[in-house]
Amino acid sequence: MSSIPRPEYPRPNFVRKDWLNLNGVWEFEFDDEDVGEREKWYKGHAFSRTINVPFCFESELSGIGDTSRHDHIWYRRKLAVPDSWKGKRIILHFGAVDYHAKVWVNGVYMGSHTGGHTPFSFDITDALRWDGSDEVVVKADDISSERQQARGKQSWLDEPFDCWYDRTSGIWQTVWLEPVNPAHIVNVRMTPDIDKGTVNIEAFLTPQAVGCTLKACISFGGVSVASVVVPCLQQRVIFEVSVISHAFKWGLMLWSPENPNLYDITFTLVDEKGDTVDHVVSYFGMRKVSVKDGKVLLNNRPYYQKLILDQGYFPGSNLTAPSEEALINDIKMTKAFGYNGVRKHQKVEDPLYLYWCDKLGLLVWGEMASYYEYSPRAANAYIKEWQEIIERDYNHPCIIAWTAFNESWGVPNVMVDRQQQSYTVAVVNMIRSLDRTRLVISNDGWEHTDTDLCTIHDYRSNGEDLRRVYADKDKVVNGAPAGKFIFAEGYGYKGQPVLITEYGGIAFASGKGWGYGDKVADEEEFLKRFAGLTRAIMSIDYICGFCYTQLTDVQQEVNGLMTYDRKPKIDPSKIRAINEGRA
Known part of the structure; x- marks a missing residue:
């Protein structure tokens, strides 16, 4: 060690x-x-x-x-x-x-x-x-x-x-x-296209690399799939490679949480003398995220998202995971509870966490950390950091959505303020301009402007009450089912998929701290409330996914399925059975 x-x-x-x-x-x-x-x-x-x-x-x-x-x-x-x-x-x-x-x-x-x-x-x-x-x-x-x-x-x-x-x-x-070396690869963007069976590669090079040759070799499970050599005529080199192979039953090995298939790829930069001046090892996943008829599609098929909110805090080390094993354990426990994804909340997560989500199969909604007072200075810094996030994380197949804002934090008057509305629209479209492969949520929870998903936060405690309130879709998307309007003034619902992206937050009475609603006395009461809420959401046909709050306790907030030091409060198999509709 x-x-x-x-x-x-x-x-x-x-x-x-x-x-x-x-x-x-x-x-x-x-x-x-x-x-x-x-x-x-x-x-x-x-x-x-x-x-x-x-x-x-x-x-x-x-x-x-x-x-x-x-x-x-x-x-x-x-x-x-x-x-x-x-x-x-x-x-x-x-x-x-x-x-x-x-x-x-x-x-x-x-x-x-x-x-x-x-x-x-x-x-x-x-x-x-x-x-x-x-x-x-x-x-x-x-x-x-x-x-x-x-x-x-x-x-x-x-x-x-x-x-x-x-x-x-x-x-x-x-x-x-x-x-x-002075001549080297600065960065690579890899964009899969499962409909064509190709991956588009965009390589950025140093000025000294102009005149070199770039070789890309793609394999899957040790089986060679493709090899391409391209001249580096300028600092930005773009080429497309077919990854369809008769070595595999259906030609392509698609990535999903259930089957997290990853293609290996190496990039070798060779100078005019024939010497290798740079060699980089990477990977990519063939997956597609899209929307059709009010549903989110993964690889062209409707995919019901069962997410859990994960804030990525750790006892003794705060935002920094104490070890690689701690990151892996969080992913494995998320899957053990029956979730197929996480909403990473108010944290730009460690690249190693995203790597293991790619490897183990877990969807991720990426989210920037909020500021809390709107000003031009804050707005400019926020956009700059968003650009850096997308550059860093573009190639991770696990990430399927970007959350631009959360609960109007940083844009507190977005409901009525045209300047703040314009800013949220600008951030959403900036993200889209840099990444057309993922969905963008304008303001998770309420007061949406231009958004790909209609996401709602609702912490009511009774499942039947939730079922009643959300029975009429038109009233929900055009109203304020949880106390705040779903869309800001001047904006409205345009058929986007609807998800409940924060609910639950149930805490035990034995825990020192707080949760949402009344605390529960024991496991039986917890499971009754959890099952009632989750079943209610899953029974509403126009809702195509949910996000439960939350994976772990964090300091004084004690509404996790696990304690802050990662001890399950409930048998994960019982939560999984409810999430899978078996209990």
Whole structure:
């Protein structure tokens, strides 16, 4: 077992052989007076603490566990760059740093990044000394009270409250080094087309790669499917490959939660001398998401979505999973409870989680962390981070939908405010412009504008009451069945699929904290309410899916099917039987 925390490869759908994990013990300092830049801490400072990266200082696993406000923090560590990497370009990667990061190497400023949920990197080659004394310094500014900053479920008050929890500040995903040649592949977008039996490949290259040749080799289960060689005449190379093979009964191996088939693909970049200058290993899934006659289709067939809300918090480590095994366990337990997907709520999830959803078969609705006070500054930052999310996660077949906003958070007056309405429409169409392969929800819960799905949040406790209220579809989609109008003023229902995307939230009386509705005394009472609500939703013919709240307790919110430390409160087989209509 590795002594390095989170030792696994951090970018599992774009893999190169050589890399160096920088997780582990870093020097650390609080800078509550924000004097570090003026005093040039990046050039020399006696740091008084250490921290265990990639865990935030608020978490126990960081070795600090201080949940009080510290809005400016610093990190430093030595870099032992392998001598064998000389002659390469050395890229310093950060999986995520919340919220605004500045980076120096050997006192030389490398750059900055704003946004706490997406990766960024710098070419640090020219700042290296290669003498064993190289060091990296990071400053993170994360203003704990700032509601214009995308923060998701991180409390902006001194303490957690309602459904907002302890903060995650600074570095919270893996930091790592990677050597590349000047001529290399920057990124690849793979778009499956199951109707044609092809995958469209769009490769982005460095300027030095122009004139090279790119070879793509596709296989499935060790069986060769296709091999294509294309000239790199410019930095953007686009080509289409047929993946229909007589080696398989129906020609194509489609991806679904029940059959998570993945094609392997390698990309090899060869220079004009015939030398290999880059080699990347990846994968893709052949799947299609579409809408027809008020139903969501997966691979051209109606697919009833049984989702569970998952906030991705962990005891002792907050937003950072303590291990790869913890991520895998959450996925396996989700499936054990009889769900075929998750609505990842207010968190841009770790790429390793998405990798295992691809591998094990679990649908994912992706969602950006909300800000809570509308302004042009907040709006611009939010759009920028959404663009980075789509670039990072485009190739994951598990993701079938993007949730642009949740419950009008960040756009509190969207019901009547034309500016905020226009902004939600702009975000939805920006997402569509970058990704036409997935559905986009404008504002999950209520007050929709331009949306591909009509999604509703309703926490009533009685199944028969729910069945009665939702019996008349026209009244539902044109009204306010749960207290807020489903569509904002000036917008209306246009035949979109209807789903109940938050319901339940049942808590036990024995749990210290809160849930939705009255707490239940025991398993029998829990199952009676859970079954009543779930059966009612499944009995309404125009509703084509649901999302139960939620997978686990999170701190003071104790309405999970599992405790915060992942102990099931109810036998998963009993929940599964209800979800599958067998009980």
